[in-house]
Amino acid sequence: MTGTTPTPTPSTLPTRSPPTNTTILISGAGIGGLFTALECWRLGFTVRILERAAFSSAQGDSVTIGPSALSSLRNWPWLHGRNLEITETPLLYYCNHRGERLSGPIDMDAVVASGRVYMHARPRLHEMLLTQLRACGVEVEYGRKVVGYYEDEGRGKGGVVVQGGERVEGDVVVAADGVHTRSWELVQGEEVGARSSGHGILRAAFGVDVAMADEAVRERWPLEEGGRAVVELWVGPDVYCTFLRSKDRFTWTLTHPDHGTAEESWSHKVDVEEALKFTAKIPDFPDYANRLIKLTPPDKLIDWKLMWRDPNSQWTSPGGRVIQLGDAAHSFLPSSGNGGTQAIEDAISLATCLSLAHTTHQPLPLALRIHNLLRFERVSCLQAFGVLNRDARNTKNNDPKDKKHEVRLGKWIVEHDPEVYARERWDEAVRCVGEGREKEWRNGNVPKGMVYVPWTIDGLMEARGRGERTVLDGDWS
Numbered sequence: 057m058t059g060t061t062p063t064p065t066p067s068t069l070p071t072r073s074p075p076t077n078t079t080i081l082i083s084g085a086g087i088g089g090l091f092t093a094l095e096c097w098r099l100g101f102t103v104r105i106l107e108r109a110a111f112s113s114a115q116g117d118s119v120t121i122g123p124s125a126l127s128s129l130r131n132w133p134w135l136h137g138r139n140l141e142i143t144e145t146p147l148l149y150y151c152n153h154r155g156e157r158l159s160g161p162i163d164m165d166a167v168v169a170s171g172r173v174y175m176h177a178r179p180r181l182h183e184m185l186l187t188q189l190r191a192c193g194v195e196v197e198y199g200r201k202v203v204g205y206y207e208d209e210g211r212g213k214g215g216v217v218v219q220g221g222e223r224v225e226g227d228v229v230v231a232a233d234g235v236h237t238r239s240w241e242l243v244q245g246e247e248v249g250a251r252s253s254g255h256g257i258l259r260a261a262f263g264v265d266v267a268m269a270d271e272a273v274r275e276r277w278p279l280e281e282g283g284r285a286v287v288e289l290w291v292g293p294d295v296y297c298t299f300l301r302s303k304d305r306f307t308w309t310l311t312h313p314d315h316g317t318a319e320e321s322w323s324h325k326v327d328v329e330e331a332l333k334f335t336a337k338i339p340d341f342p343d344y345a346n347r348l349i350k351l352t353p354p355d356k357l358i359d360w361k362l363m364w365r366d367p368n369s370q371w372t373s374p375g376g377r378v379i380q381l382g383d384a385a386h387s388f389l390p391s392s393g394n395g396g397t398q399a400i401e402d403a404i405s406l407a408t409c410l411s412l413a414h415t416t417h418q419p420l421p422l423a424l425r426i427h428n429l430l431r432f433e434r435v436s437c438l439q440a441f442g443v444l445n446r447d448a449r450n451t452k453n454n455d456p457k458d459k460k461h462e463v464r465l466g467k468w469i470v471e472h473d474p475e476v477y478a479r480e481r482w483d484e485a486v487r488c489v490g491e492g493r494e495k496e497w498r499n500g501n502v503p504k505g506m507v508y509v510p511w512t513i514d515g516l517m518e519a520r521g522r523g524e525r526t527v528l529d530g531d532w533s
């Protein structure tokens with residue numbers, strides 16, 4: 057499905073900062089880990105990256121990445137061009153649960169005030185990052201499962217224990233190993249509790265030829281004018297599904313009440329019968345949609361459990377040598393549309409802070425604490441956004457005409473530039489963290505005018521139930 061991946065030539069590599077003699081050790085070669093490796097390499101650090109999987113995890117369906125993350129590709133000529141080649145720019149329709157189109161086509165490029173939202177086949181995005189990293193001379197070390205983290209403040213090292221007992225160290229260790237990271241023990245002392253949201257999401261992606269073999273499916277989902285892809289969002293009572301047809305792949309998702317079939321794992325495959333059990337209960341669910349579901353090849357359907365976690369403000373270990381990043385620091389529900397974007401923003405912010413510490417002769421642990429300070433509130437606001445979006449989607453009185461289902465991305469989300477932000481706020485943050493005045497810090501990358509108030513999922517739901525103000529009541533435009 058991915059075709060041949062062109063290779064970057066040495067002349068397309070970015071200008072690299074002078075070597076820093078500092079090693080950044082990363083656990084996890086997901087989108088967050090790979091981007092961290094790239095940005096740290098560009099800024100002159102030595103990079104090592106350990107990955108549990110035996111080989112590249114080029115799996116998954118669609119992932120949406122916002123301009124706040126991919127604006128950084130200005131520093132990467134090959135990535136910049138390749139990203140434009142592989143992105144899909146579908147036209148969007150809102151439909152009811154019978155598949156009748158209610159509004160659209162909406163140009164996905166028009167849903168953001170500035171910049172562009174990139175919709176990618178995750179395997180292609182992953183492969184693009186891996187290819188660039190290889191061209192930088194960095195190879196992912198596969199089959200290396202990290203089972204523990206430690207730090208030695210005296211020697212100024214962070215380290216990981218790899219399954220089998222080997223210890224590997226770096227000047228800084230980045231835990232980018234996803235929602236089940238083992239880094240919480242060192243960083244927070246206790247794991248951030250995860251609990252089921254009560255729903256799971258069935259997700260599949262496969263070659264479009266398989267889907268187009270069925271006449272009813274072919275007629276229902278032609279390409280749009282100019283060969284553009286089409287994405288449909290189906291909303292109805294207790295129904296939330298998406299269908300994406302592009303020139304070479306088909307993706308569908310179905311959010312469902314979880315009766316114990318789903319797992320929080322990207323390798324948890326289920327049979328299409330599981331999906332058909334749910335669609336059988338949707339009144340007037342069209343036959344062509346069931347036919348499409350039945351065409352899903354074996355081993356292509358994942359049932360991902362939608363888990364809730366309260367925000368975790370502490371991403372940095374006590375000695376400042378280990379930091380959590382991406383999903384390891386903050387898990388997202390797909391309804392936030394922000395998991396990939398925030399992992400990349402984290403990567404850019406962290407690499408920038410490490411580089412600034414190097415050039416301004418500040419200690420590396422301070423860089424980690426500043427990065428944590430610059431990032432946590434923004435990420436936490438977006439996590440809250442995802443919780444409420446999901447809550448709005450799966451209700452008995454789901455009305456497809458309700459504006460709450462529309463894709464909304466405020467300026468504060470899309471116009472942020474994590475590299476510029478870290479550079480602009482660095483000196484001020486050095487003074488603030490150095491003097492232990494973090495409580496006085498005000499971030500400028502959150503909704504305008506917001507003064508962040510810590511929240512929990514229970515508190516958020518209860519406050520909204522009582523009609524009280526919450527973290528979501530700032531200016532989100």
Ligand SMILES: Cc1cc2nc3c(=O)[nH]c(=O)nc-3n(C[C@H](O)[C@H](O)[C@H](O)COP(=O)(O)OP(=O)(O)OC[C@H]3O[C@@H](n4cnc5c(N)ncnc54)[C@H](O)[C@@H]3O)c2cc1C
Nearest residue numbers: 084086087088108116117202233234322382383395396399
């Ligand atoms: C196989 C896979 C498929 C996905 N498919 C989709 C999708 O279709 N749509 C979507 O929106 N999101 C998908 N995601 C999630 C999405 O990519 C992430 O939520 C987001 O990009 C944040 O990235 P991350 O790097 O923080 O975490 P992840 O992308 O989860 O990456 C974590 C990486 O760490 C590795 N790892 C885990 N434990 C260890 C360990 N103990 N030691 C070493 N390495 C470890 C994992 O194998 C993985 O490569 C998928 C993730 C994976 C791993």
